[in-house]
Structure formats: structure tokens, C-alpha cells
Amino acid sequence: AxxxxxxxxxxxxxxxxxxxxxxxxxxxxxxxxxxxxxxxxxxxxxxxxxxxxxxxxxxxxxxxxxxxxxxxxxxxxxxxxxxxxxxxxxxxxxxxxxxxxxxxxxxxxxxxxxxxxxxxxxxxxxxxxxxxxxxxTQGAFRSPPGWQQTASQLRIAATDAGGICHVVNSEGTSFRLRLPVGRNEQVAFAFGDISGDNSYDYAVSSDSLVNVYAYRDQELQLAFSSRLSSVPDSLFMTPIPGLEKAGLGMLNRKNRELLLLLPDGRLHPDFPLSGASAFTVCDLFDNRRRMVVVANEAQVYAYRIR
Structure with missing residues (x-):
């Protein structure tokens, strides 16, 4: 630490x-x-x-x-x-x-x-x-919105607790996507490039199930589904040094448990770890070693992972 x-x-x-x-x-x-x-x-x-x-x-x-x-x-x-x-x-x-x-x-x-x-x-x-x-949106939300911009396009995405994603462009035009996961209750959401194709993917969880949706040939499809050992309170994307893809971080606040799903849907072998906040994976000391940085009470912890 x-x-x-x-x-x-x-x-x-x-x-x-x-x-x-x-x-x-x-x-x-x-x-x-x-x-x-x-x-x-x-x-x-x-x-x-x-x-x-x-x-x-x-x-x-x-x-x-x-x-x-x-x-x-x-x-x-x-x-x-x-x-x-x-x-x-x-x-x-x-x-x-x-x-x-x-x-x-x-x-x-x-x-x-x-x-x-x-x-x-x-x-x-x-x-x-x-x-x-x-x-x-007429919805209640457990997770903050995410966004992606390219030279020609902007998407702001916010998914409500029922699994309905509200997607908005730079002019305020919006549409909705249904993102099924489990019973679609108390859905948490994160938005990022897990697939590594420069088009952000939609990650949702309900109970202990996590689904990730990605576009394939202009159609939104289920990329992978993962059953977890605990129920995450929040999802978030984190870069993984050495990969051109994002990882999916998860936090269970009650158990102070951190999880990290790799881009292929597998749980990172060095997890679960202990922490009380969302975390990031970074090359903290510029030595080409991956570190997980997370808050825990009045301290900040740094774990070295593979």
C-alpha cells in the first residue's frame, strides 16, 4: 500500500x-x-x-x-x-x-x-x-452517464435502473436501447471500448450477472456474459496498460470487493482485491508494471498486478 x-x-x-x-x-x-x-x-x-x-x-x-x-x-x-x-x-x-x-x-x-x-x-x-x-428520460439511475466522441460523431449514453439506455447526440436528438441483463432490476452501467474497435460498448449488470453489448456489422449484439461471485454496486471502465482495450471494473461497497473483467470476459486472475472506491489500472511509476490504484478509508492503496 x-x-x-x-x-x-x-x-x-x-x-x-x-x-x-x-x-x-x-x-x-x-x-x-x-x-x-x-x-x-x-x-x-x-x-x-x-x-x-x-x-x-x-x-x-x-x-x-x-x-x-x-x-x-x-x-x-x-x-x-x-x-x-x-x-x-x-x-x-x-x-x-x-x-x-x-x-x-x-x-x-x-x-x-x-x-x-x-x-x-x-x-x-x-x-x-x-x-x-x-x-x-423518466428513469431512475444507479450509474452516471458516459460519452464517446469521434471526429464526426458524439454519443452520450445513460442507462437507467431498468436497463433502458438513453443515447443522445451533439444536437440533443435521442433514442433508446434495451439492454437485457438478468431480471433487469437495479441495473448498473458503464460505457467504454472493451472490444477494442474504437466503438464504445455497453456494459450492464443486474444481481450477479454482467452482460456486455457491442456493435457488429451495425447491429448491437451480446459480446459476452459473465456470472460473478458477488453483486457489484457500480461498474466503470479502466484502461489496462499494454492493451488497446478497456477492462471492466466493478465494486461491491458492502464487502469492499474489487473485480476486473478482461476484454474477453474472464476475471483477471489477481482479483478480487480489497478497496472502497472505483479504481484505475495504470503504470503508476512509469516502469511498465500495472498497478491498481484505489481508495480505502483514509488511504490510497496501490496493488501490483500482472
């Missing part, structure tokens, strides 16, 4: 703003160069934060903006000096947003994505106005 300070020292060697995090009514920005809190931080929030902060460098020039969702249904934006961002001071009426906000750029446009408890998929421009009208 490695301490949080070791991970911070590793991050310090990479170009980064720092560490951003929210604790109830306050948000912090730590400068990794000297370990000190940035000027005007911590920020006092008007309402408790519902999840972590999102830091966005809109112009790729190191001038970050920080966004957070709060219990009062508002979204807030601040610049690096802790001053409110125009259009986000606050952005009212977003509803309760339990999943982290997401940002990406497509066709020289900014997309800031939020999914609220009412099943509304909200996509904003940089100035806080809607990129397109809210998508009314």
Missing part, C-alpha cells in the same frame, strides 16, 4: 492544477507544487455538496474553472481565485445531482453534463445556458 502523500508526489511530477475536493459545506484546492491551499480557498458553499468537484481547463492554458453540485439543486462555478464564474453564480434549477459533473469538448464546443434525480439529462454550454433542451 502507498500513502496519499506518495500519490501526491507522483501527481506533482505531472502537469496538473492540483487536488480539488469538497467536504460538506466547503471546497478546497490544494496546489501540488507546495502542498498549500490556494488563495481564497476553502470556499464556503451555500449548501452541502452532493459529490466531488469538477475542474475544467476550457482553453488548455492552465486557467481552470471549478464546478460543484449542491443539495439545494444549484450548480456553482468558480475560477482558480475562488471568484464566481459568470452564468454559474449560481446556475439554479438543475435539481439534485448525485453523480459527478462531466465536461468534454466536441467540434470546438463545450459540453457540461449533469444527470439529476428526476431523470433529466442536462447538457450546458460554457456560459451556463443549455446546449440543447433537457432530455426527459
Amino acid at each position: 502507498v500513502d496519499v502523500a506518495d500519490v501526491a508526489r507522483w501527481l506533482e511530477q505531472r502537469p496538473a492544477l492540483g487536488i480539488t475536493y469538497a467536504v460538506s459545506h466547503a471546497s478546497y484546492l490544494i496546489n501540488l507544487a507546495d502542498g498549500r491551499t490556494e488563495a481564497n480557498f476553502p470556499l464556503t458553499l451555500q449548501s452541502p455538496a452532493t459529490n466531488g468537484l469538477m475542474a475544467v481547463d476550457f482553453e488548455q492554458n492552465g486557467d481552470y474553472s471549478i464546478f460543484v453540485a449542491c443539495e439545494n439543486g444549484n450548480l456553482y462555478g468558480f475560477n482558480r481565485m475562488g471568484l464566481p464564474v459568470e452564468g454559474w453564480n449560481p446556475l439554479s434549477g438543475a435539481g439534485k445531482v448525485r453523480f459527478p459533473l462531466q465536461h468534454f469538448q466536441h467540434d470546438h464546443k463545450d459540453f457540461l453534463v449533469a444527470l439529476n434525480e428526476n431523470g433529466q439529462l442536462l447538457v450546458f454550454k460554457k456560459d451556463g445556458s443549455f446546449r440543447f433542451p433537457p432530455i426527459e
